Amino acid sequence: MGIAMTGSPGFAQSRAGKSAEPIGQSSYLANCAVCHGAGGQGDGPYAGYLTRKPATLTTIRERNHGIFPLEYLYKVIDGREMVAAHGTRDMPVWGEVFRTESVQDFWPWGSEQLVRGKILELIYYIQMIQEK
Template sequence: MLALSTLAFCVGAQAAERYDSGKREYMDRCAVCHGQSGKGDGGMIDILRTAPTDLTTLSRNNGGVFPFEHVYAVIDGRQAVKGHGSRDMPIWGKAYSAETVRAGEHYVDMPYNMEMYARARILSLIDYLNRIQAR
């Protein structure tokens, strides 16, 4: 019985890791520059004009408080970031909008709010960034 419980726990832990939408969003959109660890050591570092921010120190650099509003503004495009270029061309660009249009095709028989879809993805990414803060 103990072995069965241990197996169930391991499978549950693997499923939680697999379905971490914030981490998946980070790996898809941010890791190329900020690195898989978030420390600014991504594969594109050699060709960037501005070194990527160490995203694990956002709280430390903000008096121990995660700067939620600033991070949200950077991700959704309201806050310009020198290293990301113009607001028309950060790495994620207009990808959220384009993807929400494609996602909306699956909701033909019910109301679908594209803004809410994009907001949920941004919030899951911010949640992940909050979880990787250095303690």
């Protein structure tokens, strides 16, 4: 049985009077928006250079009959476990990118935990931008 999310993701707490930034937003803007667009519409500045249009991320729940497919998205973003139905992979393997970054940063508790956290932050943000 897969994992599906129906609740709302959390938000980072405000610090020093700043408004709260949704969890994963800065990571999304740094890693995903260049192709998927700042609003998740598949219209990022690099979209026109790709052989396949990037997915629209705001209708994932709608396309899955009201269910947000966390486990499926985790595998897509992580990329280290090939999903046969995807065919060739156009999107970067973020799991490997995040692992390499965490090793370079000398993450003391093991890079895999950091990779999982970064991927889950992205998924929470993508869940938040779903159209109502």
